[in-house]
Amino acid sequence: MAFRFWGHFQRQFLTCHKIILLVAIGIIVGSYFIFYSPDLFQKSETADKISASGYINSFDIIEGEKLYQQNCASCHGSQLQGEANWRSSKEDGSLRAPPHNKDGHTWHHPDRILFHITKFGGGAIAPKGFNSNMPAFNKTLHDVEINKVLAFIKSKWPKEIRQRQKNISDKDKASLSQ
Ligand code: HEC
Missing domain, CATH: 1.20.5 (Single alpha-helices involved in coiled-coils or other helix-helix interfaces)
Structure with missing residues (x-):
């Protein structure tokens, strides 16, 4: 018992x-x-770090990708790979669209310049008389949408490249505020 x-x-x-x-x-x-967890509740560390202006989140990057495919992919490539033979210029001396992935030189520029080129076109920063094929998007995209497209492009860079471009942007900001 x-x-x-x-x-x-x-x-x-x-x-x-x-x-x-x-x-x-x-x-x-x-x-x-x-x-x-980064995916639930939108606490995406990557997206926060990519953010140039503090309001970009993972949803914005998804929208940025759509805007990229609609407005940029025809020249810069749907995989951000750039135009074929992008390193050699065309017969008229104009440039081909470079890649926006890590192989290109997009990440060599601070956020301010990337935004400026997208909004006002290649002609806005090129020397006088240079024939740019990069259109201005100020009539097609709002500033917020431009930031979303750029955030999408950045989301495709490896962490190390993102960090290097961020350093370039930080230096640029510091030099402007002096
Ligand atoms: C009609 C073709 C075309 C389209 C569409 C286009 N681009 Fe470009 N883009 C170019 C060319 C060509 C260049 C090279 C610079 C030049 O010719 O001024 C360039 C250069 C750039 C650069 C400078 C890159 C660097 O490394 O110096 C950025 C940034 C850029 N484009 C962003 C965009 C974004 C964002 C979109 C879509 C919203 C877009 N482009 C759509 C043709 C295009």
């Missing part, structure tokens, strides 16, 4: 422990998703 009671007690006790253990695991895994 006493033996049976002891067996029963042991089983109960173990079940109870298992439940406590399961609940504890549930709490740990649950809080991981709530506080650290």
Whole structure:
């Protein structure tokens, strides 16, 4: 009798422990998703770092990709690969659209210049008389949309390239505020 009671007690006790253990695991895994998971709840570290102006999030990057495919891909390539033979200029001396991925020189420029070229076109920064094929988008895209397209482009760069371009932008900002 006493033996049976002891067996029963042991089983109960173990079940109870298992439940406590399961609940504890549930709490740990649950809080991981709530506080650290980048995809749920839009806490995307990458998107935050890419943000030039502080209001770009993962949804904006998705929209930026759409705008990119509609407005930029025809010249710069749907995979950001640039025009074929982009390193050699055309017969009329104008340039071909360079890639926007890490192989191009988009990331050599600070945010201010990337925004300026997209808004006002290649002619806005080129020397007088230079025939640019990069159109101005000030009539097609709002400033916010330009920032979204640029955020999408940046989201395709490896972390190290993003950091280097950020340093270039920070230097540029510092030199302007002097
Ligand atoms: C009709 C073709 C064409 C379209 C469309 C186009 N570009 Fe360009 N883009 C060019 C060419 C060509 C250049 C090279 C510079 C020049 O000729 O002025 C260039 C250069 C650039 C540069 C400078 C890159 C560098 O490394 O110096 C940026 C930034 C840029 N484009 C962004 C965009 C964005 C963003 C879009 C879409 C919103 C876009 N372009 C759409 C043709 C185009």
